Amino acid sequence: MVKVEDVQQYGKEQFDAAVTAANDYQKNVQAIATAFGDYAKKSFEDGNAFLEKLAGSKSWDKALEVQAEYAKNSFESFVAESQKIGGLYADIAKQAYKPFEGFVAKLTPAAAN
Numbered sequence: 001m002v003k004v005e006d007v008q009q010y011g012k013e014q015f016d017a018a019v020t021a022a023n024d025y026q027k028n029v030q031a032i033a034t035a036f037g038d039y040a041k042k043s044f045e046d047g048n049a050f051l052e053k054l055a056g057s058k059s060w061d062k063a064l065e066v067q068a069e070y071a072k073n074s075f076e077s078f079v080a081e082s083q084k085i086g087g088l089y090a091d092i093a094k095q096a097y098k099p100f101e102g103f104v105a106k107l108t109p110a111a112a113n
Contacts, residue, residue, distance in 0.1 A: 024095040038110045
């Protein structure tokens with residue numbers, strides 16, 4: 001027989017888990033937004049520096065060298081930031097599930113019986 005206190009405790013645990021998950025989600029979304037903003041700012045600054053170098057080039061060879069360097073650095077920066085932001089998204093998924101692990105663990109043995 002199910003007791004009222006057990007149902008109340010179950011409801012409280014689920015509410016607490018949902019609040020924890022919402023707080024973690026909000027923090028992770030903020031971290032992702034910050035990472036995107038930082039990357040956009042850095043990309044803009046790198047683009048400006050590239051244009052300054054390109055404008056200061058005295059020959060076609062130097063201009064091509066500057067362009068190749070910029071392309072290489074931009075690609076490396078993009079890959080690194082993409083991996084960083086991808087890791088933040090993976091953290092969201094892990095942390096969203098974490099508060100419910102105890103709940104699932106409690107239900108799993110009950111479902112097997």
